Amino acid sequence: MNFMASKQPENSLLGPESDSQRTLYPYVTGTSVVALKYKDGILMAADMGGSYGSTLRYKNVERMKAIGKHSLLGASGEISDFQEILRYLDELILYDNMWDDGNSLGPKEVHNYLTRVMYNRRNKFNPLWNSLVLGGIKNGQKYLGTVSMIGVNFEDNHVATGFGNHLARPILRQEWHENLSFEDGVRLLEKCMRVLLYRDRSAINKLQIAKITEEGMTISQPYSLKTYWEFSAFENPTQGAVGSW
Amino acid sequence: MVKQQANWSPYDNNGGSCVAIAGADYCVIAADTRMSTGYNILTREYSKICKLADKCVMASSGFQADVKALQKQLAARHLIYQHQHNKQMSCPAMAQLLSNTLYYKRFFPYYSFNVLGGLDNEGKGCVFTYDAVGSYEKVGYSSQGSGSTLITPFLDNQLKSPSPLLLPVQDAVTPLVEAEAIDLVKTVFASASERDIYTGDKIEIVVVNATGIRREYMELRKD
Numbered sequence: 001m002n003f004m005a006s007k008q009p010e011n012s013l014l015g016p017e018s019d020s021q022r023t024l025y026p027y028v029t030g031t032s033v034v035a036l037k038y039k040d041g042i043l044m045a046a047d048m049g050g051s052y053g054s055t056l057r058y059k060n061v062e063r064m065k066a067i068g069k070h071s072l073l074g075a076s077g078e079i080s081d082f083q084e085i086l087r088y089l090d091e092l093i094l095y096d097n098m099w100d101d102g103n104s105l106g107p108k109e110v111h112n113y114l115t116r117v118m119y120n121r122r123n124k125f126n127p128l129w130n131s132l133v134l135g136g137i138k139n140g141q142k143y144l145g146t147v148s149m150i151g152v153n154f155e156d157n158h159v160a161t162g163f164g165n166h167l168a169r170p171i172l173r174q175e176w177h178e179n180l181s182f183e184d185g186v187r188l189l190e191k192c193m194r195v196l197l198y199r200d201r202s203a204i205n206k207l208q209i210a211k212i213t214e215e216g217m218t219i220s221q222p223y224s225l226k227t228y229w230e231f232s233a234f235e236n237p238t239q240g241a242v243g244s245w
Numbered sequence: 246m247v248k249q250q251a252n253w254s255p256y257d258n259n260g261g262s263c264v265a266i267a268g269a270d271y272c273v274i275a276a277d278t279r280m281s282t283g284y285n286i287l288t289r290e291y292s293k294i295c296k297l298a299d300k301c302v303m304a305s306s307g308f309q310a311d312v313k314a315l316q317k318q319l320a321a322r323h324l325i326y327q328h329q330h331n332k333q334m335s336c337p338a339m340a341q342l343l344s345n346t347l348y349y350k351r352f353f354p355y356y357s358f359n360v361l362g363g364l365d366n367e368g369k370g371c372v373f374t375y376d377a378v379g380s381y382e383k384v385g386y387s388s389q390g391s392g393s394t395l396i397t398p399f400l401d402n403q404l405k406s407p408s409p410l411l412l413p414v415q416d417a418v419t420p421l422v423e424a425e426a427i428d429l430v431k432t433v434f435a436s437a438s439e440r441d442i443y444t445g446d447k448i449e450i451v452v453v454n455a456t457g458i459r460r461e462y463m464e465l466r467k468d
Contacts, residue, residue, distance in 0.1 A: 025252060119310050122255050122355075150255055151310030154280055156288045165285055 009219055022126035026078035028052050030063045031202040032164035033133045034192045036176055037142045037157050038185035042135030042215035044074050047197075049204035056204055064210045066217040068093045071107040071136035072116075072210055076161040077149065079131035085128060088117060100188070107136025107143040119151030131161035136212055147159040161194070163200040168192035182211070194225050222233035256308050257282055258354045261293055262392030263304035265362035265435060266404065266426045267370035267385050267418045271433030271454040274362040275430045276304040276390075277438070277465065279446040288336030289446040289467065296458065298323055299333040301363035303343070306390030307377070308356035315355050336363035336413050340373040340381060347379030349358055354378050358389035363453050370453075382409075389402055390446040392437035414434050423452065431463050438465045 028050045035044035035202075050058030063082065064074040065146040067089050075082040076131045092113060096105045121127050135144040145155035158172040171192050180188065189209060197203045205227065210219040238244040263276040271331055276293040279286060294304045295316040303319070305312040322342060326334050334342070340361050355378045361373040374387035385406045388396040406416040419426065430450060438445040448463045 113309075115313070119314060122310070125251075125255065127253065148257075149253070150257060151257060151314075152257060152282070152308075153310065153313070154285075154288045156292050158291070165287075169285075 008102060023129055026042050026129040028079045028148060029080055030061060030076045031200055032160055032162045032196055033076050033233040034160045034164045034168045034189055035133050035135050035144055036075060036185060037144050038171060038182060039136040041142060042072060042144055043185045043189055043209060043211055044072055044133060044135055045193050045207055045209045046074050047207040050079050051202045059204060059206060064219060067110055071106050071110045072212040072217055074133040075130045077131055081128040081130050083203045106138035107134055110134055111145040115151060119145050119150060123130040124152045133159055133161060139213055163196055167199055169197050188238040190225060259309040260391045260414045261306040262388060262390035262396060262437055262444045263293060263306050264359040264362050264388045264396060266428055267280055268421060268426055269371040269421060270368060271423045271452060272305050272362040272364060273430055273446055273450065273452050274302045274372035275450040277434060277444045277446060277448055278404040280309060281443050292449055294449055294451050300453055301336040302453055303359055303361045304356045305462050307358045311355040313358045314390045314465050315357050319343060336368050336371050337365055342378040344381045352458045360387045360389050370454055385419055392441040395441055396433050396435045403429060434465060
């Protein structure tokens with residue numbers, strides 16, 4: 001248990017001065033991340049958008065990064081907080097490497113570390129405004145987990161953040177199965193990302209898919225999905241609606 | 246300029262129900278495996294049950310991050326106890342520790358609704374039930390979580406305990422045998438899943454008795 005004395009002015013919810021010391025709301029945000037386990041490891045997809053409220057301000061944001069030899073981290077939410085988390089993890093991996101003992105932190109360990117970091121920040125009422133997806137494979141064991149900004153964490157065969165939970169998870173629950181091939185996994189992720197592109201206004205049509213296997217992590221070049229906007233129902237959307245235009 | 250109010254809550258309710266029933270020489274602890282947030286299901290296979298000591302098992306529902314932190318706290322304290330006393334903590338001892346740990350955060354509580362089950366020092370089943378800030382009581386059976394309002398009245402009907410106010414003090418443990426208690430637990434969860442949206446997917450049932458701890462599962466409705 002932490003026995004530090006309570007630092008009243010900084011942590012309290014009272015007083016406007018203390019507000020400048022903690023996160024109140026996010027500024028530049030990334031939207032959904034979707035990931036699934038497949039035969040050889042983990043596949044993860046995220047678009048490259050960084051929104052500033054309703055403006056699509058940045059269109060070249062890489063929201064997935066390799067962590068150490070065995071893990072892949074994807075983040076949605078505040079981009080600057082994601083960059084801060086990457087700095088924390090850099091230090092973690094550095095110290096792990098400095099032991100030079102042949103052991104290295106696997107995805108389970110990194111996920112646990114991130115969970116503790118997120119939870120502790122939430123306890124101080126100064127959260128890192130992110131939903132994180134941590135996937136990886138070590139010694140043949142695949143791992144895929146997620147942590148939210150208040151520290152809620154779990155692992156599963158497929159995970160998603162933000163809108164992905166509403167739009168992608170149902171598709172994954174229906175179509176995911178054990179031992180997906182790489183092509184099938186990518187096809188499934190693209191199906192999810194296409195739905196998100198159609199229906200999430202903060203999504204952009206420029207995405208990357210990252211793969212992590214026992215051999216290592218590779219991330220695709222940014223590409224866009226084919227979309228179809230000629231559905232007849234959208235051609236004269238107000239045809240049947242009296243009084244609308 | 247009106248002062249900005251917090252637009253995020255440090256708490257969330259991840260739902261689920263927990264039950265525990267104490268018998269003469271066993272204790273059954275069960276919880277569903279669904280983790281939700283709002284109207285979404287996050288995962289269907291999340292365990293809410295944690296083994297704290299050899300003969301002491303806790304099931305908790307509520308805010309999962311707090312539950313996890315609480316479990317870690319207790320596990321760490323148990324390890325220290327083992328180093329200092331060269332033995333496992335008994336269930337009543339762990340019960341007190343849990344109460345104290347919860348009350349420690351009385352002014353920023355662990356949003357965790359717990360039932361602790363196991364065997365006491367004589368090998369008799371015992372169940373302790375808690376609120377979020379550590380108020381606890383030794384009982385013959387208990388349920389906590391989103392389905393507790395549906396489960397408790399049914400358990401009252403099937404396992405009616407003598408009042409703890411009566412003298413001489415009467416045994417709270419149920420006369421049911423282990424198999425009957427497990428069957429009752431399965432029935433109770435099947436009923437709760439019908440009407441509580443946060444309960445479902447699967448039940449994890451842990452049985453603590455003289456031979457040790459064993460685990461079994463039962464499928465529930467997925468809707």
